[in-house]
Every structure is written in C-alpha cells, then in structure tokens.
Amino acid sequence: MALVAEDLEAFAVFARHRNFTRAAEELHVSQPALHTRIRKLEQRLGKSLYVKQGRQLHLTDTGERLAAFANDTNDRAADFLRTLDALPPRPLVLMAGSGAYLYLLGDPIRRILAKGHELRLRTGDAAATLAAVRDGSADVGVTALTVPPDDVDCDLLQQFPQTLITRSDHRLAGRRSVRLKDLQDEALVVPPKDRPHRQQLERSMLDQGLRWSVAVEAEGWELLVHFVRLGIGPAVVNGSVRTTGAVRKIPVKDLPPVRYYIVTRADRSERVHELKRMLS
Structure with missing residues (x-):
C-alpha cells in the first residue's frame, strides 16, 4: 500500500x-x-x-x-x-577536445581557478562532447561544429581560418594565401581517416578533382606540427594551432573557417551560465 x-x-x-x-x-x-x-x-x-x-x-x-x-x-x-x-556545490564539468584546451581555453581556465571556482575537466571529440552535455554528465562543452544542433544551446566562441603550415623552404612558403589547387600532388601530413578535419579535407580535394597523398597520419595538432617541422610534408590545420618561427602559416582561401562553440543545455543553472560567461 x-x-x-x-x-x-x-x-x-x-x-x-x-x-x-x-x-x-x-x-x-x-x-x-x-x-x-x-x-x-x-x-x-x-x-x-x-x-x-x-x-x-x-x-x-x-x-x-x-x-x-x-x-x-x-x-x-x-x-x-x-x-x-x-553541502558545497559540486564542481562544474567542462568537456572539450585537446585543441580547444591547448589553444583556446588555457587562459580562461586559469582565471576561473584563480577566482576559487572548482572545475572538473574532461576531454572528448565533438560527438562525445555533445553527448555529455545532452545527458548532463558535462555542464559545458567547447567544441568545433560545422552545423550546430538544435537540441542544445550553441554560442559561437571563436572562429579561425584553415591554414596550410609548411617549413620555410617549401615551394609555397612565400605565398600570402593559397587555394586547394596549389596542393595538387602534395604529400600531406594529416589526421587519421576517421577525424572530421581529415574527412572535410578529403571531400574538398575530391570536389575539385585534386590528387594528393598521405605523407604520414598523426594524432593531435602538436604532432602534425612536429612532422611538418621535420620536413615530412605540409599540413592543413585550424588557424588556432600555434607554431614556431620555423613553420609558416598560410590561409587556405577556399576552405571554410573552423568555428568553436560553447555548448550548454537550455535548462542551464545560474552557475553554468556564469561559467559560460567566464569562458567567453
């Protein structure tokens, strides 16, 4: 009863x-x-x-x-x-990919922690980040999205051009910008085949009927930059990626920009709203 x-x-x-x-x-x-x-x-x-x-x-x-x-x-x-x-409030959970942590979120995270806020960090690609925000296991996500989904709130954080990185002795190193056709017959340093960045590059090259080959597959932006610096070949990367003086960065004019979004659920709390504000 x-x-x-x-x-x-x-x-x-x-x-x-x-x-x-x-x-x-x-x-x-x-x-x-x-x-x-x-x-x-x-x-x-x-x-x-x-x-x-x-x-x-x-x-x-x-x-x-x-x-x-x-x-x-x-x-x-x-x-x-x-x-x-x-009870003290639980730490908020932020989820992002390695590129976002390396090149976008370092300073905001330092400021947040310096103010005494507790923050739990998780890493994941775009699909995992969206899933975590949807099921509530992450309070805030930061990820690159081609088309933001409708079932979560996506606010543009930053956008960057896609750039070709080369050694200074490469044939394209003196160019102020390039187009994909300039990469005809190049052997490129690329991410693994299942990565969205690689898939978009392959589609774009195929759409223009361009031939190219894989010099080496590398996981993570830092390793791509390292192989370029060694002279293995050039690479197309997000413009947010940091390089040294030994590597030239040249915008690719006919590739779309990479847009990073702050992702939250529509029913976010005031604490989540504050974290979102501090990340912006």
Whole structure:
C-alpha cells in the first residue's frame, strides 16, 4: 500500500486545523477536493481517520497515528533538504577536445581557478562532447561544429581560418594565401581517416578533382606540427594551432573557417551560465 507524499501533507494540514475550510485555504484547494483526498486515504487504509462530534472534528486513533507519521515524514524531508543546502556545490564539468584546451581555453581556465571556482575537466571529440552535455554528465562543452544542433544551446566562441603550415623552404612558403589547387600532388601530413578535419579535407580535394597523398597520419595538432617541422610534408590545420618561427602559416582561401562553440543545455543553472560567461 503506497501513500502519496501530497496526500500525507494534506492530511497533516487537516489534522492540525481539524477544519476542512481552514485546511483547504492553507493548501489552496477546494473543500470538495480535500474531502475527496482524505476519503481516498481512508479507503486505502481501510479505517476512519476522523469523526464528527457536534460541530467539532476529532481524529481517530488511526488519524492521530497517521498525522504523527505525516509530520515526522515532513520533518525528515525538511532536515534532508537542509543538509543538501549545507553541502558545497559540486564542481562544474567542462568537456572539450585537446585543441580547444591547448589553444583556446588555457587562459580562461586559469582565471576561473584563480577566482576559487572548482572545475572538473574532461576531454572528448565533438560527438562525445555533445553527448555529455545532452545527458548532463558535462555542464559545458567547447567544441568545433560545422552545423550546430538544435537540441542544445550553441554560442559561437571563436572562429579561425584553415591554414596550410609548411617549413620555410617549401615551394609555397612565400605565398600570402593559397587555394586547394596549389596542393595538387602534395604529400600531406594529416589526421587519421576517421577525424572530421581529415574527412572535410578529403571531400574538398575530391570536389575539385585534386590528387594528393598521405605523407604520414598523426594524432593531435602538436604532432602534425612536429612532422611538418621535420620536413615530412605540409599540413592543413585550424588557424588556432600555434607554431614556431620555423613553420609558416598560410590561409587556405577556399576552405571554410573552423568555428568553436560553447555548448550548454537550455535548462542551464545560474552557475553554468556564469561559467559560460567566464569562458567567453
């Protein structure tokens, strides 16, 4: 036999007043609705909860015991909520990819921690970041998106051109900008085949009927830059990627910019809103 919390609360108020009019007013319900609720409680318990003697209502023994139980339940719930209020808030969870952490979020994270905010960091690609924000395991995500989805809030953080990086002795090193056709027959340093950046580059080269080959596959922007510096070949990277003076960065004019977004759920809390503001 299940007792509903709202029914217990209603009976506790009635038991305190012993009057349907005043109890209904306190509960903001009609008297007939309160009568029905208490009658259903009696039916569920199989016992009367009150009797009428003259103009006064008196609780039966079962009614007294149920009122005590209801009040005790309310007190326990209030105590529990007070303990929750006393607990420090859990650290907010930020999820982003390695590129975002390396080149975009370092300074904001340092400022956030310097202000005494607790922050738990997780890493993941765009798909994992969106999934974590959707299921609530991450409060805020930062990731590059081609088309922001509609079921989460996506606010543009920064955008960067896609750039060709080469050694200074490469044939294209003196150019102020390049187009994909300038990479015809090049052996490129590229991410693994399943990475979105690699897939977009392959589609773009295919659309223009351009031939190219893989010099080496490398996981992560820093390793791509390292191989370029060694002379393995040029690479196309996000413009946010930092390089040294030994490597030239040349914008690729016919590739779309890379857009990084701050991703949150629509029902974000004030703490999440504040974290989002500090990251912007």
